[in-house]
Amino acid sequence: MGFRQVATSPFDPRARRRAVTIAFVALMIIVIPLSLSSYNLIVTNKISSRAYTIAQEWLDGSGYRLLRVDAETADGTVNLLLLGDGEIPPLSKFEEQAKDLLLGRTVRVKVVESQTIYIGE
Numbered sequence: 001m002g003f004r005q006v007a008t009s010p011f012d013p014r015a016r017r018r019a020v021t022i023a024f025v026a027l028m029i030i031v032i033p034l035s036l037s038s039y040n041l042i043v044t045n046k047i048s049s050r051a052y053t054i055a056q057e058w059l060d061g062s063g064y065r066l067l068r069v070d071a072e073t074a075d076g077t078v079n080l081l082l083l084g085d086g087e088i089p090p091l092s093k094f095e096e097q098a099k100d101l102l103l104g105r106t107v108r109v110k111v112v113e114s115q116t117i118y119i120g121e
Contacts (some may be wrong), residue, residue, distance in 0.1 A: 043103070047071040050101045051078050058094040064111070069080060077106045083114055 048071040055066045064084030071078045082088070088111065098107060 008118060044071050047078060047102055047105060050108070051080065051098065052102065054094060054097045055080055057097070058089055059084075062089050067110045067112075069106070077108050078102060080107060082109060082110045084111075085114055085116070 035082075048069050051071060052066065052069045055069065059066060059082070062084065063086030064082045065081060067083050068081040069078065070081075074077060094107070
């Protein structure tokens with residue numbers, strides 16, 4: 001686009017400033033949204049990882065297992081999908097651990113009841 005020629009031209013300092021300003025603004029238009037989306041991705045991944053670890057500890061020894069953690073929701077909630085049978089461990093245990101670690105996100109727990117049937121015994 002000729003920015004390099006204008007920027008290195010010794011004849012017109014205004015054109016050089018304008019070329020450098022345009023290049024800087026164009027760079028910021030690209031960099032700022034990328035930085036924000038990268039930051040959001042890092043936070044979402046950290047929340048997902050924390051929710052997974054807390055849920056695994058919470059469900060340990062119960063008849064349930066964690067199928068999925070989804071922290072990339074439009075409303076900012078963290079969705080947990082559980083599969084199993086029996087009694088679900090007390091939610092207060094999960095809440096205590098998740099309160100500060102999930103950065104104030106609301107957690108939605110979906111439970112799918114399952115039944116194990118053995119054939120041939």
